[in-house]
Amino acid sequence: MNIVFDLDGTLIDSAPDIQAVSASILQKLGKPPLTLEEVRSFVGEGAKVLVSRMMAARGIEETPDAHAKIYGDFLAEYQFAVDKAVFYPGVVDAFAVLKASGHKLGLCTNKPQEPARAVLRHMGMEPVFDAVISGGMIDSHKPEPDMLLRTIEDLGGGATLYVGDSETDAETARRAGVPFALYTEGYRKSPVEDLPHDWLFDHFDRLQEIVKEAQARQTAAQ
Known part of the structure; x- marks a missing residue:
């Protein structure tokens, strides 16, 4: 997945x-x-x-x-402002578990390309992702679905779970028709009940379980 x-x-x-x-x-x-x-x-x-x-x-x-x-x-x-960024708790461990389980990981961000690449390098995330689409790489931005759909295409297609924190991410997933897991500790402005989502989580140690549920749901739908 x-x-x-x-x-x-x-x-x-x-x-x-x-x-x-x-x-x-x-x-x-x-x-x-x-x-x-x-x-x-x-x-x-x-x-x-x-x-x-x-x-x-x-x-x-x-x-x-x-x-x-x-x-x-x-x-x-x-593009040089990377020194103060920090991972949310559990992110690095979640990457390791998901990669070890054979999942392909993609990044889809409105952050402009150069700052996005800079922070990926600074935080050691470049090897993590099999596909990256950032702001300016295509003539569209979230919440239009094109960036997410392009990321999925670059990953080779197939069943996908999108993970984000905001109203923009929720709307992007809805427009793309992709299941969405909402991380509740980010930059969201609205109550969680106002955002379309399939799963909620407040710590990345929950993500592996969500991925398994998403896989099971996808299998049942086939």
Whole structure:
């Protein structure tokens, strides 16, 4: 079975890195930094949306030129911002168990390609994934289903479980018609009951059991 993961808010808490980059950008503009709570509420739909939300939160008029300049400055620093990210509890062990069980693992993230690759290298995740689709690699982004479907295609197709933490991930899975496991300790803003999901979990030591249940459900449906 394929298991495809979101990145920020699902596998790693990268909000402190994003906060540091946004603080640097805002300081140059004479604006106060974003709080961690603000950052966590802004992520999930890609860096361009995050920059728009950052500008709105600090009263910066969003003209196309202003957004392009701030977005460019943000990306220039963001691709090197990896030092503060941490794995959520149990993630590394879950990788080892799933790989040892023969599952193919994929990554599907709206995080732009260069920052995504940088944090994968920094945290030793590059060998883990059999396929990676990140922001800008195709002309679409989550919650449109294309990124997830492309990741599944790159994994060779077949039964897939998608694992994410947010409204964006839940909607992506729904549009793609893929079973969804919701990690409840990430950047979700809405109550869990408001998000379509097949499974809920709050620690990655539960994921192997969910994968077995997903496999059983898929077998029964054949």
